[in-house]
Amino acid sequence: MSKIPVIEMFGPTIQGEGAVIGVKTMFVRTYGCDYRCSWCDSAFTWDGSAKDKVTMMEPQEILAGLLELAGENFNCVTISGGNPALIGEAIGEFITLLHERGIQAAIETQGSRWQDWFNDVDVLTISPKPPSSGMKTDWDKLHEIMLRVGNHGKAAHSLKVVVFNQEDYEYARKVHFKYPEVPLFLQPGNDNVTEEGDISGRLLGRLEWLFNLVIADPQMNRARVLPQLHALIWHNKRGK
Ligand SMILES: C[S@@+](CC[C@H](N)C(=O)[O-])C[C@H]1O[C@@H](n2cnc3c(N)ncnc32)[C@H](O)[C@@H]1O
Ligand SMILES: Nc1nc2[nH]cc(C(=O)O)c2c(=O)[nH]1
Ligand code: SF4
Numbered sequence: 001m002s003k004i005p006v007i008e009m010f011g012p013t014i015q016g017e018g019a020v021i022g023v024k025t026m027f028v029r030t031y032g033c034d035y036r037c038s039w040c041d042s043a044f045t046w047d048g049s050a051k052d053k054v055t056m057m058e059p060q061e062i063l064a065g066l067l068e069l070a071g072e073n074f075n076c077v078t079i080s081g082g083n084p085a086l087i088g089e090a091i092g093e094f095i096t097l098l099h100e101r102g103i104q105a106a107i108e109t110q111g112s113r114w115q116d117w118f119n120d121v122d123v124l125t126i127s128p129k130p131p132s133s134g135m136k137t138d139w140d141k142l143h144e145i146m147l148r149v150g151n152h153g154k155a156a157h158s159l160k161v162v163v164f165n166q167e168d169y170e171y172a173r174k175v176h177f178k179y180p181e182v183p184l185f186l187q188p189g190n191d192n193v194t195e196e197g198d199i200s201g202r203l204l205g206r207l208e209w210l211f212n213l214v215i216a217d218p219q220m221n222r223a224r225v226l227p228q229l230h231a232l233i234w235h236n237k238r239g240k
């Protein structure tokens, strides 16, 4: 039986981002990422600082862990990371276990890798990375993924672009132009992920800035602009 490197499990909490914002969900965060975004708010999944916290878990053990944490108090599990798309069939098996119990599976990934289990996901969020991240988008790979989820998947899929500056905004426009039929969510970047205390004022200022860009832009009439809702409420606290 193949295993999944899990760095944390938490919840129930409220999905704070994207297409299913506001939904009660558990989180399973996998270890390891093929990217190194300069502003990553979950860098402990790849920078080595929490390596000793990784547990290799079978799908059944993860489900048992979630049930222990929350009992029956959830019907959605969000698998994030790191990049969960680095992991093969074990996640497919985990999704099957969730579905057997009538639980939905949501995925957060950046669109750099495909896995066949994407087709079985209920909510697939693809979040390609803008220039401020320091990462370079492989547009061919992203295109392959968008075609595959569009043609075969049952997944309700959407694109989510984090925007820190004007150049990132241009990148988001490019993504929207390439995939105009796919729901696009814009999310302002949190430029200090270690600040303690109440960061909501700073984040709301960035949200207003992004609102104003979209309001002025006829190319973005269908984009949706959302905060990281959990960060407004729980700030930079981990496991929320
Ligand atoms: C930590 S990532 C993990 C999943 C996957 N690696 C990805 O990037 O899509 C989860 C989400 O948080 C977003 N994110 C990470 N750091 C952020 C920051 N400083 N401000 C706003 N969003 C951030 C990412 O863009 C992604 O949409
Ligand atoms: N509440 C909450 N919502 C989220 N949406 C995406 C998250 C992530 O880190 O992938 C996240 C997270 O870490 N917490
Ligand atoms: S792709 Fe996601 S997890 Fe990986 S470094 Fe970027 S934001 Fe962090």
Ligand SMILES: [Mg+2]
Pocket (backbone or CB within 6 Å): 041, 042
């Ligand atoms: Mg997060």
